[in-house]
Amino acid sequence: MSTAVTLNNIVKRFGTFTAVHPLDLEIEQGSFLTLLGPSGCGKTTTLRMIAGLLDPTEGDILVKGQRVNTVPIHKRNLGIVFQSYALFPHKTIFENVAFGLKYRNVPKAQVEEKVKAAMELVQLPNVGDRYPSQLSGGQQQRIALARAIVIEPDVLLLDEPLSALDANLREDMRVELKNIQEKLGVTTVFVTHDQGEALAMSDNIVVMRDGRIEQVGSPWDVYNRPASEFVAQFLGASNLMDVRAEGAGAEKVAVELPQFGKFEVDTTQVPKGNASAKGKLVLRAEKLQLSDTAAKAPTGHVTANGTVEAVDYLGQSVRYFVHVGDEKLQAINTVGQALFDQGAQVQVHFDPQNCTLLGD
């Protein structure tokens, strides 16, 4: 696999404010990479630097091995889909999609063919004569995508393209977007603050915070093996508990929690360098199970007793807030299991293999 985009120590400052701290990133040819983080984390700034809409203060940007810092945006051959769609309101849908081809000396017959193919790909083959204002938000989004891919860009840049859509439509669109991306095999950089989108669509996720990268990894990695407290909190619901660890570097790390007692965590579950004497145990809310105090926990699980403090019914699942000793823990259980009421005495249990450790 070759590298499509390389960011080499890029920095972006606005006056005295540093939006992006020295940042290195390699994006593999054909992969789908997501920049994920809360607003103000520098993800959009990073995307705009790749796009050429912003100049990095320092560092190099390489596309297919060529430095593009000084290449103006109209010569970069990138497809960008904007949050606001940015369709030209005074042009028909056909003219919108064909816009980029006009500057690429494509023969007229081929223009029609390519536009038609792009519009079929986004499943809107029959709206060529209409104007953007005559389409719904979701349709405009598809056309914006068609317009960006028809030029066969080296990189497809998506700036929160789904955030303006309704919740249901958003989920449909993300499946479709991912399908189209896979079909075309185009290297894609996707910016979002929505962890669901990031987890569902990406080959790799870059979690950012305050202009720095917190973690780069596959969706599975960043979700199950968060490298920092921030990542653990930002993606899904997690319980973080202070622990003391022993035997760092060995096959197993022994940890002790006052409520659950001593147990062992496999070192393969722990990112390198994180098994220090003092640290935090990360336990996903959905890995913590509730059961009757009398029930027998599955083998290997560690258990403790607690009191249900609040119940948050979510439809397919229930979120419990449980007091266990001094800790207040979250547990997300499926509804298939017995439901507990507020104030109920319960047993909580989890498999230590589902935990990971963070260094102090």
Added chain:
Amino acid sequence: MATIEQSEKRAPWVLLSPALVTIALLLVVPLMFIVVYSFWLRTSVGGVEAAFSLANWQEALTDRFYRDILISTVRIAAITTILCAIIGYPVAYFVARARGVNRGFLLLLLMLPFWVSYIIRTMSWINILGVSGALNSLLLAIGVIDEPIQMLYNEVTVILGLVHFLLPFMILNTYVSLDGIDRALEDAANSLGANPMQTFWEVTLPLSVPGLAAGAVLCFVLGAGTYITPVILGGPTDAMFANLVFEAIITQLDWPLGAVLSLMLLVVLGAVVLTYNRFMGLGQIAKGIG
């Protein structure tokens, strides 16, 4: 008792009634008088005599003198409008692209001329272009010319004065349009391969046409109806149509002819406004003024 629905329907009319009464009394009624006058006859002592005569209309519509001045009025207004568009567009673009405090300051500068009487502003050109004015003095002092040049009192200075007067209307209208264009559209055009010049022609300019057109209609209508500028900055042969109306009514005391001439100008300008409304909608002008 009136239902809520009924009273809700009535509310806009209640609120609008002061404005509607004012317009009716001060605009519609006088206009009706003018229409009636246009068919009356002038008496030898300068009064009017009720009649139904088409003589005034016949005179105004067949006399080449009136036709020529109407054409030159339209020409002057058209040239003024085009100049305002050419000069005003870059300014509007610059203001629309300015940020924060700068933009407020620039908009304030645009409003500033309105604080000084239009007549004073027009007369200031006499001090600049007059025989003993600033420009002549400068040229004499640096030895470019030996004696003062007569630069004032011709069609060019009339147009100059009109551009000076009307430019802010054009700039403000165009600014509103430009300011409303999503910058992402230009970014999108750039990213698709259009260079900045192509982006301007393909995206920015077409999308700013509504503001440009609104500014143009204002400039044209105000320019074609102007009375003061040709009086102050024009020569004896540079009269515009509004001057004829003044001449007929005030100097010759010929109210019926003045009424006919007023209505002719109204029809021409009304046609321009209606054409504009057909393509752009009058709401655009309200945006620019508001």
